[in-house]
Amino acid sequence: MSISETWFARAQNVMPGGVNSPVRAFRSVGGGPRFIRAAKGSKIYDVDGNEYLDYIGSWGPMILGHAHEEVEAAVMQAVKNGLSFGACSEPEVRLAELVCGNIPHVEMIRMVSSGTEAVMSALRLARGYTRRDKVIKFAGCYHGHSDSMLIKAGSGALTFGVPDSAGVTKGAVADTLSAKYNDLDNVRALFAENKDKIACVIVEPVAANMGVAGPRDGFLQGLRDLCDANGSLLIFDEVITGFRLCFGGAGQYFGVIPDLVTYGKIIGGGMPVGAYGGKKEIMSQVSPLGPVYQAGTLSGNPVAMAAGIAALQYLLDHPQVYDKINALGEYMAQEIRKRTRYTVNQVGSLLSLFFTEETVGDYDEALRSDTAKYAAYFHKMLEHGIYLPPAQFEAVFISDAHSRADVDHTVETIGKVLQEIE
Ligand code: KE4
Numbered sequence: 244m245s246i247s248e249t250w251f252a253r254a255q256n257v258m259p260g261g262v263n264s265p266v267r268a269f270r271s272v273g274g275g276p277r278f279i280r281a282a283k284g285s286k287i288y289d290v291d292g293n294e295y296l297d298y299i300g301s302w303g304p305m306i307l308g309h310a311h312e313e314v315e316a317a318v319m320q321a322v323k324n325g326l327s328f329g330a331c332s333e334p335e336v337r338l339a340e341l342v343c344g345n346i347p348h349v350e351m352i353r354m355v356s357s358g359t360e361a362v363m364s365a366l367r368l369a370r371g372y373t374r375r376d377k378v379i380k381f382a383g384c385y386h387g388h389s390d391s392m393l394i395k396a397g398s399g400a401l402t403f404g405v406p407d408s409a410g411v412t413k414g415a416v417a418d419t420l421s422a423k424y425n426d427l428d429n430v431r432a433l434f435a436e437n438k439d440k441i442a443c444v445i446v447e448p449v450a451a452n453m454g455v456a457g458p459r460d461g462f463l464q465g466l467r468d469l470c471d472a473n474g475s476l477l478i479f480d481e482v483i484t485g486f487r488l489c490f491g492g493a494g495q496y497f498g499v500i501p502d503l504v505t506y507g508k509i510i511g512g513g514m515p516v517g518a519y520g521g522k523k524e525i526m527s528q529v530s531p532l533g534p535v536y537q538a539g540t541l542s543g544n545p546v547a548m549a550a551g552i553a554a555l556q557y558l559l560d561h562p563q564v565y566d567k568i569n570a571l572g573e574y575m576a577q578e579i580r581k582r583t584r585y586t587v588n589q590v591g592s593l594l595s596l597f598f599t600e601e602t603v604g605d606y607d608e609a610l611r612s613d614t615a616k617y618a619a620y621f622h623k624m625l626e627h628g629i630y631l632p633p634a635q636f637e638a639v640f641i642s643d644a645h646s647r648a649d650v651d652h653t654v655e656t657i658g659k660v661l662q663e664i665e
C-alpha cells in the first residue's frame with residue numbers, strides 16, 4: 244500500500260469520503276487521491292515522494308505558483324502579531340483599498356471566508372436591494388454550495404428550481420431559475436415570464452465549472468442590457484476569473500460592468516478569503532449600515548488579509564504576469580489542438596480538453612464529453628507526473644510559475660497519452 248493509500252484509508256474513517264471537498268476524492272476518475280505534503284512553484288509533492296507538475300493550483304488561488312516567497316513572508320510576519328482578533332484591523336482596510344482603488348466598479352467590498360459565502364451574501368443583498376425574490380443562474384455554472392444555488396441543471400427555464408442535493412428544500416430553490424449559458428433568448432424568456440420579479444442574474448463570466456466555456460460575443464453585454472431593462476442586478480461570480488484574466492477580472496477583460504462581483508481564491512493568496520463588492524449605493528444596504536444582514540467570525544482575518552495583500556500587490560506591481568500566463572494558455576491550447584481532434588476551450592490562463600469533437604458552449608454540450616476517456620487520460624497523465632483536474636468538468640489553471648518548457652513537456656505527454664488511450 245502506498246502512503247497516500249494508507250492516509251486515505253485513515254481519512255475515510257473520520258471524514259465523509261475521506262475528504263473535505265468532494266472533487267478531491269477522485270470519484271469521477273476513479274482510483275485513490277494523492278496526499279500532497281508540499282508544493283513549490285509549479286510543482287506539488289505527494290507523501291510517497293512523487294513530484295507532479297500541477298495544473299490545479301489549489302483550484303485557482305496559486306496564480307503566482309505555490310509557496311511564493313512574498314506571500315509566505317507576509318503570512319509569517321502577520322502570524323507574529325496574533326492569528327485573529329474579531330475586531331477591526333489595518334490589513335482588512337488595506338486589502339479593501341487595494342481592490343476598490345484599482346477596480347472602478349468595486350466601490351465598496353465586504354470580506355468573507357469563502358466563495359460560497361460571497362455568493363450567498365451577494366444574492367441576499369441583490370434581493371434586499373431590489374426587494375425582489377427570484378434569481379437567474381445558468382446550468383453548469385457553479386456558485387458554491389449555498390442552498391439556493393444547488394438546483395438541477397436545466398431544470399426547466401419556466402418552472403421552479405428543482406433541488407440538486409439532498410437536504411435542499413423545494414422552498415429554498417423555488418425562486419431560483421435556471422437558464423442556458425450563452426443563450427440570451429432563454430434569459431429574455433425568463434424575464435418575460437417573471438416580469439418585475441427578478442432580483443438578479445448571477446453568471447460565471449467565463450464558465451469554468453462545466454469545464455471552460457467562454458461567453459459568446461454579445462452574451463455578457465446582452466445580460467447587462469436585459470438587467471438594465473428590467474431593473475435587475477447583474478452579478479459576476481468572479482471567484483475564478485477575478486484577478487486571473489487581468490487584475491480587474493472579467494469586468495475589465497470583456498468591458499462589461501456588473502453591479503456586484505463575488506471573489507474567492509486569488510483574493511486570499513491561498514488563505515480562506517472570499518468577498519463581495521460593487522456600487523456603494525448597493526453595498527450600503529449591508530449590515531450594519533443597511534438592513535441586509537451578513538456577518539462572519541473570521542471575516543477579514545488579519546493573517547488571511549496579509550496573504551491577499553501580498554498576492555494582489557505583487558500582481559499590481561508585475562502586470563506582465565497576465566501577459567505571460569494568458570499567452571501560455573493560448574500556446575498550450577493551440578499545441579494541444581495540433582495533437583487531437585477533441586475540443587479545447589481556452590480563455591486566458593484557463594483551459595479544458597473535452598473528450599468530444601463537438602463545440603462546447605453550454606452545459607448540455609459539455610455533457611457530450613466521454614468522461615470515461617477523460618478518466619483514462621487523467622490517470623495516464625498522472626503516471627507521467629502531470630497533475631490535471633480529477634474531473635472532466637473542471638479547468639486547468641496556469642500560474643506565473645509555469646514555464647514554456649513545462650507546457651511543452653505537458654503537450655508532448657498529452658500527445659503520447661491520447662494515442663495510448665485511443
Ligand atoms: P468556495 O466556497 O469553494 O471558496 O467557492 C465556491 C465557488 C464559487 N464560484 C465559483 C465560480 C467557483 O468556481 C467556486 C468553487 N470552485 C471549485 C472548483 N470548481 C472549488 C473546488 C472545490 O469545490 O473543492
